[in-house]
């Protein structure tokens with residue numbers, strides 16, 4: 207029998223979260239962002255739940271190829287564009303659209319001998335300062351691309367730095383609209399946070415939204431909002447079982463560094479999950495966890511293969527607990543109780559995005575029916 211740790215993917219939740227995206231951006235087409243192997247869920251495993259999207263967006267050509275292999279014939283978009291000239295051949299062959307964020311990518315297109323003209327998403331740097339042409343250079347890049355026979359359609363895109371926070375998107379939106387207003391072509395600007403928080407603002411309406419984290423059921427603006435506030439459902443459950451219990455006496459300590467000390471007699475459980483499974487080592491005593499569907503807390507330091515949990519609330523609930531008891535690290539317990547990945551992430555000083563993406567290769571993943 208393999209170690210009992212298991213990630214379970216929930217296609218109905220993906221499907222539901224996609225409809226939430228459509229409801230939040232009713233006039234827009236939806237790019238389902240599946241970079242990083244669908245935020246750690248597995249492209250093949252999310253495909254069924256997300257195939258109602260209008261297109262899939264990713265970074266890696268290999269991921270785009272996997273979608274074509276699944277039978278997807280609709281739009282695919284490389285969000286960072288191509289990494290070297292010969293990537294353009296595969297884009298031609300598989301009909302993959304790609305972002306253009308720098309002069310070199312335009313040079314490569316100009317030198318590319320293609321039969322099928324390319325569709326590109328020209329990226330503007332409106333303040334994020336990662337990828338894209340500054341507003342001053344954007345129209346020049348657009349003019350160059352327009353003159354190329356290798357390019358048949360140019361869309362406009364930018365990416366927000368603060369869609370989830372107090373600074374907001376106004377400053378970037380203003381620059382984007384001012385620079386592109388008289389140019390033809392479709393527009394794509396919103397990520398999950400902008401879609402959920404600003405979706406009703408007419409300035410934000412555009413042809414395509416790029417939804418990532420919300421499809422997987424995590425709130426892009428936690429802790430301001432919970433996933434449940436946005437009516438999102440967790441697309442992944444990470445669960446395991448107890449391997450052992452230990453009865454502690456006052457003064458007993460737990461785990462490496464003796465980080466937790468019992469001040470009264472208490473029962474703890476040892477769960478088969480550690481940082482080598484992708485659980486965050488920075489999660490400290492107090493991080494929420496469900497045992498037999500009852501909410502309790504982590505105690506002591508997370509080790510490579512195990513973590514320890516306080517069983518007091520489970521005992522108090524009158525539930526039998528011991529070796530084999532179900533432990534839910536995030537997602538949905540079999541009782542129906544839920545624990546948001548965002549709460550666990552917050553306790554570990556990170557975000558839901560990182561935890562999803564970090565689920566380790568040694569964790570078995572199944573798709574729930």
Ligand SMILES: *Cc1c(COP(=O)(O)O)cnc(C)c1O
Pocket residue numbers: 239241285365396397398399416417418419420426
């Ligand atoms: C990852 C990514 C997204 C999706 O962001 P979420 O916050 O997960 O919705 C959108 N656009 C670009 C360019 C991205 O890289």
